[in-house]
Amino acid sequence: MSSNNDNQPHSLPEEEILKQRMDKLSRLREEEGYDPFIVQKWDKQHDLRYVMENFAHLEEDSGDESAEIVTAGRVMTIRKHGKAMFVTLADEYEQLQLYFQFNAMGEENYNFVKKWVDTGDIIGIKGHPFRTRRGELTLFVKECKLLSKAMRPLPEKWHGLKDVEIRYRQRYVDTIANPDVRDVFRKRTKIIQTFRKVLDDHGSLEVETPILSVLAGGANARPFETYHNALGLEMYMRIATELYLKRLIVGMFGRVYEIGKNFRNEGIDLMHNPEFTAMEVYWAYANYEDMMDLVEEILVACADAVGERKVNYQGIELDFNPPFRRATMVDLVREYSDFDFDQIETDEEARKIAREAGLELKGHESRFLILTEMFEEFVEDKLIQPTFVLGYPTEISPLSKRDPENPDFTNRFECFINGCEIANAFSELNDPMDQRERFEDQLKKRELGDEEAHAFDEDFINALEYGLPPTGGLGMGIDRIVMFLTNSRSIRDVILFPAMKPKA
C-alpha cells in the first residue's frame, strides 16, 4: 500500500506470482524429492494429431484399451472434480483432453498430479484413447510425469493474448496462446521451401554472399553502418544481394540464387521491417521475360503449397492464376491518369503536366522521373491483382539493360499485388562501359543529396569487364508474399521477432 513507508522494496504482483510458484517448486522438491527441471527426456511416441486422426472412429462412452499412447505437451486448462480431473493438453499441432481418475491411475500418481501440476506445465502421458459421454475424444491417463514447470501464468484462456506489444516482444507467449500464429509461420516456411524447390528444379544453385561489406550496393536504400574492430573498418549491412550474385554469373555459375535477409535503414510500417527476407535469382542466357514466367511459376506454386490460388486478403480476392496482366508504365499512367507520355517529348512539357496534375516538383525533374512519379501517384495502389509493370525508365534503373528499341527505357519489370511491389526483375546490364556511366550518374544524384543513390562499385565493373553473359535477374520480397498468402495485415505478423524499440 502507498501508506507503507518502510525501506523494503515493494514487491510487485508479478513478482508475487513468481514467488508463489517458486515456493511451490521448493515444496515439491522437499516433500516429494522430485525436481521437474532435472528430467532429461520423455519418449514421446505419438503426437496429439496422431491420436485425433487414428481414434476419431471411437464411439461415445467407449474406448480402445489396447492402444498404448505415449505423448506429451503443455497443460492449457485443468478442471478438477475431486477424485477425477480433466486437463486440456496441447502440443505443436493439436489439443486433446486428458482424463485422470483416482482409481485408474493409483492414489500416489493421482494425488501428485492433483497437487503439483499447474496450467502451463509440461507433462508426459501414458494412456489409452476413449470418447466421453459428451462426445469428446479423450486420453484415459494411466501414468503422468511432470517434465517441466511453468513459473509464469498463461494468458487468459477465453480471450487469449491480444496485446500486440506483448505478442511481438514475447512471441513465445503469443504462439502458446494463439495456435493460429504458429500456423502462419508454418506457412511461411512452406512458402520459402517452395521457392527453393522451384528454383532448384530449374537447376539454380543456392549460394551465400556477404552480409557485411565495405560497400552496400545493388539497390536504392540507406544501409546500416557497423564497425569491424580487428580490421579497424567501417562496414555496412547489405541492402541487396544483386552485385555479388552477378559476379558469380561472371564466374561461370550458370544459375544462382540466394534467400536471406537484407537490411535497410528506413522507417517501419505495415509493409516495412528494417530487416526483411528477399530472394534473388540470376540465370545466364535468360532475359526479363523468362523472369516474368518464373515469378508466375513461383507464386502459383506458393499459393498451391499453402492453400488456393484465389485467396482472400483483408476482404479482397487476390487471384494468383496465371498469366498475370502485363502492361507498360506509360500505358498504365495513360489508363489511370489520361496523361500520355508517348506524346511528351521534353522535360519542360512533362513538368508542366505534372504541375497540372498536382505533383510537387523541384524543377529539375526529367520526363522519365515524372513518369515514374505519376505512376506512383496515380497507378501503383490500384494494381490489386498480380500485375507486371514493364518499361521502366533507364534513369531509375541503373543495373538494367536498355530496351534496344528505346534506350531511354529498360527491359525491366516489377510485379505488384494489392498495390505493393513484390518483385523486381530485368535483363541485366552487362556492358561495363554503360555500367560505369550509370554509376557515375548515381554518384551525381548522391552529390545532389540523394542518400539512397547507388554506390559506385569499381570491382563490379571490373567483373563485367571479364564478360557477363546475357542474364535475367529477379528479386522478390518474401515477407510480403507470405502476408498475402496468410491474410496478414502487417509485415510484423509474418516476422517471428519484428523490430521493436526497447521498452525501458
Place this chain on the structure above:
RNA sequence: GAGCCGUUAGCUCAGUCGGCAGAGCACCGGACUUUUAAUCCGGGUGUCGUGGGUUCGACCCCCACACGGCUCACCA
C-alpha cells in the same frame, strides 16, 4: 521525422462529476469420480506507463517523456 489514438490486476476489459480502484478468467485455500468458459464456498494479488504541475484531494485536469497502434513521409 509529423499528426491522431492508446497505456488500469498475470490476461481480457470496465470505471468516476476530481472524493477509499472494479469484473471475468487466471492465481491461492477448501469441496466435488465424465467435465469442457465445470460448479460451489472463501481470498483482490494494483505506484491506474514514467516524471512533473494544478488542487484540500488526481486513474480522471494540464505539461513533458517512454512504449505501442493507426495515418503520413521514406521505402521493398
